[in-house]
Amino acid sequence: xxxxxxxxxxxxxxxxxxxxxxxxxxxxxxxxxxxxxxxxxxxxxxxxxxxxxxxxxxxxxxxxxxxxxxxxxxxxxxxxxxxxxxxxxxxxxxxxxxxxxxxxxxxxxxxxxxxxxxxxxxxxxxxxxxxxxxxxxxxxxxxxxxxxxxxxxxxxxxxxxxxxxxxxxxxxxxxxxxxxxxxxxxxxxxxxxxxxxxxxxxxxxxxxxxxxxxxxxxxxxxxxxxxxxxxxxxxxxxxxxxxxxxxxxxxxxxxxxxxxxxxxxxxxxxxxxxxxxxxxxxxxxxxxxxxxxxxxxxxxxxxxxxxxxxxxxxxxxxxxxxxxxxxxxxxxxxxxxxxxxxxxxxxxxxxxxxxxxxxxxxxxxxxxxxxxxxxxxxxxxxxxxxxxxxxxxxxxxxxxxxxxxxxxxxxxxxxxxxxxxxxxxxxxxxxxxxxxxxxxxxxxxxxxxxxxxxxxxxxxxxxxxxxxxxxxxxxxxxxxxxxxxx
Amino acid sequence: xxxxxxxxxxxxxxxxxxxxxxxxxxxxxxxxxxxxxxxxxxxxxxxxxxxxxxxxxxxxxxxxxxxxxxxxxxxxxxxxxxxxxxxxxxxxxxxxxxxxxxxxxxxxxxxxxxxxxxxxxxxxxxxxxxxxxxxxxxxxxxxxxxxxxxxxxxxxxxxxxxxxxxxxxxxxxxxxxxxxxxxxxxxxxxxxxxxxxxxxxxxxxxxxxxxxxxxxxxxxxxxxxxxxxxxxxxxxxxxxxxxxxxxxxxxxxxxxxxxxxxxxxxxxxxxxxxxxxxxxxxxxxxxxxxxxxxxxxxxxxxxxxxxxxxxxxxxxxxxxxxxxxxxxxxxxxxxxxxxxxxxxxxxxxxxxxxxxxxxxxxxxxxxxxxxxxxxxxxxxxxxxxxxxxxxxxxxxxxxxxxxxxxxxxxxxxxxxxxxxxxxxxxxxxxxxxxxxxxxxxxxxxxxxxxxxxxxxxxxxxxxxxxxxxxxxxxxxxxxxxxxxxxxxxxxxxxxx
Ligand SMILES: [Zn+2]
Numbered sequence: 009x010x011x012x013x014x015x016x017x018x019x020x021x022x023x024x025x026x027x028x029x030x031x032x033x034x035x036x037x038x039x040x041x042x043x044x045x046x047x048x049x050x051x052x053x054x055x056x057x058x059x060x061x062x063x064x065x066x067x068x069x070x071x072x073x074x075x076x077x078x079x080x081x082x083x084x085x086x087x088x089x090x091x092x093x094x095x096x097x098x099x100x101x102x103x104x105x106x107x108x109x110x111x112x113x114x115x116x117x118x119x120x121x122x123x124x125x126x127x128x129x130x131x132x133x134x135x136x137x138x139x140x141x142x143x144x145x146x147x148x149x150x151x152x153x154x155x156x157x158x159x160x161x162x163x164x165x166x167x168x169x170x171x172x173x174x175x176x177x178x179x180x181x182x183x184x185x186x187x188x189x190x191x192x193x194x195x196x197x198x199x200x201x202x203x204x205x206x207x208x209x210x211x212x213x214x215x216x217x218x219x220x221x222x223x224x225x226x227x228x229x230x231x232x233x234x235x236x237x238x239x240x241x242x243x244x245x246x247x248x249x250x251x252x253x254x255x256x257x258x259x260x261x262x263x264x265x266x267x268x269x270x271x272x273x274x275x276x277x278x279x280x281x282x283x284x285x286x287x288x289x290x291x292x293x294x295x296x297x298x299x300x301x302x303x304x305x306x307x308x309x310x311x312x313x314x315x316x317x318x319x320x321x322x323x324x325x326x327x328x329x330x331x332x333x334x335x336x337x338x339x340x341x342x343x344x345x346x347x348x349x350x351x352x353x354x355x356x357x358x359x360x361x362x363x364x365x366x367x368x369x370x371x372x373x374x375x376x377x378x379x380x381x382x383x384x385x386x387x388x389x390x391x392x393x394x395x396x397x398x399x400x401x402x403x404x405x406x407x408x409x410x411x412x413x414x415x416x417x418x419x420x421x422x423x424x425x426x427x428x429x430x431x432x433x434x435x436x437x438x439x440x441x442x443x444x445x446x447x448x449x450x451x452x453x454x455x456x457x458x459x460x461x462x463x464x465x466x467x468x469x470x471x472x473x474x475x476x477x478x479x480x481x482x483x484x485x486x487x488x489x490x491x492x493x494x
Numbered sequence: 495x496x497x498x499x500x501x502x503x504x505x506x507x508x509x510x511x512x513x514x515x516x517x518x519x520x521x522x523x524x525x526x527x528x529x530x531x532x533x534x535x536x537x538x539x540x541x542x543x544x545x546x547x548x549x550x551x552x553x554x555x556x557x558x559x560x561x562x563x564x565x566x567x568x569x570x571x572x573x574x575x576x577x578x579x580x581x582x583x584x585x586x587x588x589x590x591x592x593x594x595x596x597x598x599x600x601x602x603x604x605x606x607x608x609x610x611x612x613x614x615x616x617x618x619x620x621x622x623x624x625x626x627x628x629x630x631x632x633x634x635x636x637x638x639x640x641x642x643x644x645x646x647x648x649x650x651x652x653x654x655x656x657x658x659x660x661x662x663x664x665x666x667x668x669x670x671x672x673x674x675x676x677x678x679x680x681x682x683x684x685x686x687x688x689x690x691x692x693x694x695x696x697x698x699x700x701x702x703x704x705x706x707x708x709x710x711x712x713x714x715x716x717x718x719x720x721x722x723x724x725x726x727x728x729x730x731x732x733x734x735x736x737x738x739x740x741x742x743x744x745x746x747x748x749x750x751x752x753x754x755x756x757x758x759x760x761x762x763x764x765x766x767x768x769x770x771x772x773x774x775x776x777x778x779x780x781x782x783x784x785x786x787x788x789x790x791x792x793x794x795x796x797x798x799x800x801x802x803x804x805x806x807x808x809x810x811x812x813x814x815x816x817x818x819x820x821x822x823x824x825x826x827x828x829x830x831x832x833x834x835x836x837x838x839x840x841x842x843x844x845x846x847x848x849x850x851x852x853x854x855x856x857x858x859x860x861x862x863x864x865x866x867x868x869x870x871x872x873x874x875x876x877x878x879x880x881x882x883x884x885x886x887x888x889x890x891x892x893x894x895x896x897x898x899x900x901x902x903x904x905x906x907x908x909x910x911x912x913x914x915x916x917x918x919x920x921x922x923x924x925x926x927x928x929x930x931x932x933x934x935x936x937x938x939x940x941x942x943x944x945x946x947x948x949x950x951x952x953x954x955x956x957x958x959x960x961x962x963x964x965x966x967x968x969x970x971x972x973x974x975x976x977x978x979x980x981x982x983x984x985x986x987x988x989x990x
Contacts, residue, residue: 050601054822056594057581057603057700061736089818091866093843100821109876160826282866284875287706287815289736 013218016184016238017176021210022195023141024069024168025202031140031168032060032103039163040205044146052166054098059288062087066168067292069200070114070138071302073170076194076309077133079118081299085292086111087138090281095160096142104139104171106283113137114294120174120194121311122186123329131187132175141167164207176214181238184213188231189333193310196335204372213238217245220255225269228262237262240269313338321351330359337363340377348386350393357385357402365407380409384416391420400472401425429475431482434466437474438482441465442490452483453491459483499526502990505980506572506666506720513571517561520554520571527573527617531664534986538640538649540659542578543586544618553615560613567613568727574609575665577656578619579626580711581700582606585616589702590634591624593823593830593850603700604735605669605711605728612727617665620655624852625820626671626704628652629679629924630909633854638911641683642983643949647908650680650924653714657684660714661983663990667724671701673709674808675903675928678940681714682903682952685942685981687721687969688714690928692960693935694739696725697732703819705812708932717979718941718970722746725962741960749963750970753789758968759896760786764797766901766927775902778944778951783900785975786968794896798888801930803881805922808929810865810878816855817862823850886934893958898968901927903940903952931956939965942978950981 027037033051050058067085074081088106105113118133143162147155172191178184188211195201195209203209211228215238225241228234245255260269285291308316310332317328317338331338341358345351362385366376388405391397397405397420408419419425441462442449448465451458459480466479501509501523513520528547535541550573557571581587581599583606588594606616623633631639631654639654641647642662649658653670657680660668670677672690681688689712696711703709713724726746732738749755762783767776783793825831825846832845851859865874892899904924931938936956943953953972957965973979982990 050599053827055581055599055601055828056587056589056597056702056822057599058601059699059735061734091818091821093821093824093839095824095826095839098822098827100824101818109872110879280868282818282863282868282871284814284818284866284871287737288703 014179014242015176015216016178016180017214018174018178018184018187018234019212019214020172020174020188020191021141021212022170022172022201022203023205023208024066024170024200025205025208026200027063027065027069027168029063030166031063031066031138032166035166037167039167042163044159044161045163047163048165052098053162060103060286062289062292063168066138067114067294068302069168069198070136070170071294071299072198072200072306073172073195074115074118074136075299075303075306076198077115077118077120077136077172079115079133079136081115081294082112083294084112085114085138085294087286087289088283089286090139090283092279092281094142095158096145096162096165098143098162098165102140102142103286103289105137107135108283110285111283120187120190122183122190124183124186129177129183131177131183134173134175136173137171139169139171141165141169176216181235181242184238185231185235188234190310192231193333193335197307197309197313199307204374215241215245217242217249217255219249220245221257223255223257224259225262226259226272227264229264233262233264236267237269240267244269321345321355323351323355327355327359330363331355334373336373336377340373340382344382344385347382348389350389353389353392354385357389357406361403361406365410369407369410371410376410379413380406380416384409387416395429395475396420397425398472398476400476404472425473429478431478434474434479434482435486437466437469438462438479438486441469442486449487449490452487456484459487498529498989499523502526502530502663503980505717506569506715507723509572509666510568510570510723513557514561514566517558517571520558521551523571524551524554524573524615527664527666530662530986530989533989534642534662534664537645537985538642538658538662539637540575540620540639540655540662540664541618542588542590542621542634542636542655545585545616550615550617557613557615565613567611568723569609570613572614572667573617573665574614574724575618575620575656575659575668576606576616577622577653577668577670579622579671579702579704580605580669581702582616582619585619587619587702588636589625590622590636591851591855592635593825593846594828595635595830597828599700601700603711604697604732606700608727609669614727618659620653620659620668622655623652623676624855625702625816626652626673626676626709627816627854627858629675629921631655631680632911633852635852640985641908641949642985643683643685644908645985646910647949648683648911650683650904650908652676652680653688654680656714657681657686657688660684660716661686661981662986663982666715667720668714669711669724669728670714671709671711672928672932673705673812674932675925677712677714678903678928678938678952678954679924681940682942682954683908683950685945685950685978685983686714686716687718687939687941688712689721689725689939689962689965690931690937691725691729691962692739692937694737695729695741695937695960695962697728697735697738699732699734703815705815705932706819707815708808708812716981718966718973719747719750721939721969722750722966725966729962739960746963746966749966751967752971752974754791754971755964755967756897758786758791758898758964760791760793761796761892761896761899762793763801763899763901764795765799765801770923770926771902771905772907774907774946775905775951778946779900779902779953782943782953782972782976785972788975789971796892796896798885798892800881800884800888804885804930804933805926807878807881807885808925808933809861809922810874811882811933813858813862814866814875814878815862817859817866820851820855820859823847825850882933885930889930889934889936889956897957897964898961899956901954901956902943903927903954907946907949907951927954935959937962937965939969941969941972942976942981944976944978945981948984
């Protein structure tokens, strides 16, 4: 894929979920799960005569992001009307921001550093806009094609959104995913966005291959899907280019269920949004003092945290990076360590077992940490350190805890997971194994490496409960007795 | 001949005092206003929606009760006519447009809340040019309003219904809105007073937007005292309007002084008294100037050549903003609707907007859309904004030398029906002197200058930002000297 000269740019829309109210009215920003059209007022319904008043907290949030992404910040906040007719947009214009005559986005020219194949890469941020979210179109059957009518729910209308646009600096779907992961982690560390909420983070991606045209993919809702959608597009476009077909300049829609992109509309001309500064919202000065104040209050950001994890806990670069890629995960790790030390063991368990199963079972990390709580994980670490269970068992227990939401002790006892460290019991089993495997015993007497086979047989008989080190020691001892050497 | 209560001729300020000493008079007052309406409304047609008498009487009874309990509302018991561009909770608000013919707002504009809070009673919603686009009230989607001084003439617009309701004694005071002269032009044509306040002085929350950056709600009254009273109630900071100025507790009654509160220097703009002004208007204008000179005030002439670009700049900005503000009327959430079954959104929008909007509105939306479109934005909107800035700078410079600028409110007396509409350019010219105040955001008041050939002529006074008090002082002096107050137009002279 690397020889295709791929250029990818991303446009991320993220709701500022930490806000109490919408961007221009006092309706609660927590609109999820409410009956349709109950979280509305004259302002966010765009009723005649209603006027917007900007939520100052949203501006502070945008400034935090701008600082975290190392952007140049405008000295004045200008809102611009972007016009297009669509039923989810109550005023038929969106209050947004624009880089053009009379208008300016709140921040420009920043960057994010992402990890790429063991190295680091700077991805430029073109601009950050503050804007309002439209309402939501609801198709009663779930599909436009089969629905007899359309419903519109304006509960989401007017929610504060940040539009973060990258330069086309990304070269592969993997880089795009790394970008989203990093951005998400930054937003979480700033305490502004709960990215687990449905629809809180939406991505539009544009991609062009050498010899092709710029194709925009809309409606991608996770980092994983960004990677998938882009991979799909690269295959589609490179196939087309190979067969001499023309890749049209167009907008496509990511179908997350069928995992394909489908054409939305062919862009024959640039849509004219008739941008002009919103006369309802006079420009607001952004003082250096305000920026300075917000800068001083910035919390620890992912890059700083990764560094601290490496220094303070002796974690590998890899472990630290994975942990910090999700704030909940990093918080969970630190809480466990605070509880029972053992940062390296815990780091490994959290990344290699906990995170792996959480992904596989497709549960939210925030929910999983409430099931396998730091207390529970620490109990497992205690049992491991005191040879009550071995690492293999521990790896088996974790998915069971997550799946059945049971206490670790209950699982350990119910499933008879306790390590067999009783020499008498183990010797009885070892004797059985030696009797049953005369050939293996013969091999082991010649080749010490073949002992492992016998250990394995003991593990099999005990369903993994035998303490592997003790078993190994006892078998060697027994073999020595058999060979007659003292 | 029916003898009406003598309360009908009383000014708002006087009425409130009477009601405070005898709250029972409110009922008599309300009934008598409705009697006037019964007689005159068919002739002039001020109201699009008139509240039923029993509802209004019930409101009056409530005010009466609060007065008995010591309530000191500044508008207690007064009937207020409201231009149908200002939203009123549970009371139909149409903007004189088919597209909003059945719109019942779920909320009150800030000015309405304040009026009700002071004991004022909304009597009805008045006719206007559709979406305030016009200077004659001929562009209403429903019917025309007639000038009570001469039923063959227009009352001016766009707040024609409010002006006539007040002039014809169908209400004591009224609210209008002024985007380019929409309060001052009809005030001049109907012989009443009206003020376009400093931009940001009166909350626009609940004013259905036409030219956002230009317009203000303002009071209309039969005399300067009543105007000062209503302005005192509606002026002041509103957190719901981001363009609202942070000024509070304004009392313009303090400026009702019979002598100049300072040695005002008055300027005439040469460009506004030369070309295209009717002789009758000019004669009235000069007579008004003499009244000021007799008070020992200095009148001087200045020139602002850039003023000739004010009208085109005004129309570009107003239409650009209108095209954006009126985008929301698509028939999906409220207002005029059509069948949507089996049709695309674009088809629905096209039908709703083609049928729902009148000709003048469509014309302005189209022109506004054009001037905002990519490639033309710099040529039109940006250039108009620059002229606006230059004009503002000119006036700021001028106000270092003088205290007030006077012009005729309009270059002509009220046109007869159809006269203005046939020539759109002539129609737009009606606003020549008034748009200056909207472009610069400055306060401007129109007061009766004279009655010539049985029709009134208006005088406009423009002051620096937030100089409403001084404008009221000058207007009050002019009113005292000219005796032009509480005028009774021909059409109602038999009743009141
Ligand atoms: Zn709202």
